[in-house]
Amino acid sequence: xxxxxxxxxxxxxxxxxxxxxxxxxxxxxxxxxxxxxxxxxxxxxxxxxxxxxxxxxxxxxxxxxxxxxxxxxxxxxxxxxxxxxxxxxxxxxxxxxxxxxxxxxxxxxxxxxxxxxxxxxxxxxxxxxxxxxxxxxxxxxxxxxxxxxxxxxxxxxxxxxxxxxxxxxxxxxxxxxxxxxxxxxxxxxxxxxxxxxxxxxxxx
Numbered sequence: 001x002x003x004x005x006x007x008x009x010x011x012x013x014x015x016x017x018x019x020x021x022x023x024x025x026x027x028x029x030x031x032x033x034x035x036x037x038x039x040x041x042x043x044x045x046x047x048x049x050x051x052x053x054x055x056x057x058x059x060x061x062x063x064x065x066x067x068x069x070x071x072x073x074x075x076x077x078x079x080x081x082x083x084x085x086x087x088x089x090x091x092x093x094x095x096x097x098x099x100x101x102x103x104x105x106x107x108x109x110x111x112x113x114x115x116x117x118x119x120x121x122x123x124x125x126x127x128x129x130x131x132x133x134x135x136x137x138x139x140x141x142x143x144x145x146x147x148x149x150x151x152x153x154x155x156x157x158x159x160x161x162x163x164x165x166x167x168x169x170x171x172x173x174x175x176x177x178x179x180x181x182x183x184x185x186x187x188x189x190x191x192x193x194x195x196x197x198x199x200x201x202x203x204x
Contacts, residue, residue: 001026001200002068002118004077006164007126008156009148010136012177016126017078019182019189020196026074029067032060043145050092051102057084058110065117080120082169085110087159095155119169122199127161130154132178173199 003026005013014030021028038056042049061081068075085107093103128136130153137145164174173195182189 001074001122002077002120003075003122003124003196003200004080004120005124005126006080006083006160007177008128008133008153008160009145010133010140010153011126011128012136012182013078013126015183016124016192017076020193021076023193024074024076026076027071029064029075029077031079032057036060043148046092046097050098051106054084054089054092054098054106055109057088058106058113062113062117069118077120080123081110081113081117082119082163082167083160085114086163087156091155091159122171122173122196123167123169124173124175124196125160125164125167127164127174127176127178128157129178130157133157171199171202 003020005017005020007013017028017030020026036053036056038049038053042053058081061079061084064077065081068077089098089103089106089110092098093100098106130150133153134150137148164172175192175195180188180191182192
């Protein structure tokens with residue numbers, strides 16, 4: 001089984017991925033942030049590095065998907081290939097931070113990749129307000145994220161909401177995380193687990 005967690009920067013994807021993997025004894029596949037050679041450069045000069053960064057993420061997640069489908073074990077994935085293609089890349093393009101020819105090249109490559117991959121059995125979308133995202137980003141204290149603007153997060157949130165309204169590739173679970181503290185409150189984590197159990201039981 002392949003479960004994936006989607007959500008904006010700071011929504012809690014990585015933390016929840018880790019907690020769920022531990023609970024169900026699933027293998028966790030994380031977003032390549034630590035080893036990503038473009039991320040810090042991107043936040044310092046988005047226009048120069050946007051295409052390089054998005055191609056790196058696309059390549060990394062495509063490889064992940066192929067490995068997930070070949071593994072035949074239960075896996076939970078931190079962020080999906082769809083978020084790159086339907087949220088981050090078009091947002092950079094619309095902001096004038098990715099050239100037309102680069103965006104067309106990127107989109108063509110994604111369409112080819114999507115044609116030979118399968119969607120997750122269950123997608124979990126973590127819905128969060130921008131103030132909550134800002135609070136979580138500040139709390140984790142990644143230096144390269146200090147330059148992320150409120151406007152940038154707002155634009156991403158709008159795209160997430162538009163995308164999730166049309167998502168039809170598989171089962172979808174939406175979790176509003178603003179009022180949940182699934183790290184320090186076991187009952188809040190239990191609420192999420194109950195929702196996941198309900199969705200998983202419907203997969204079989």
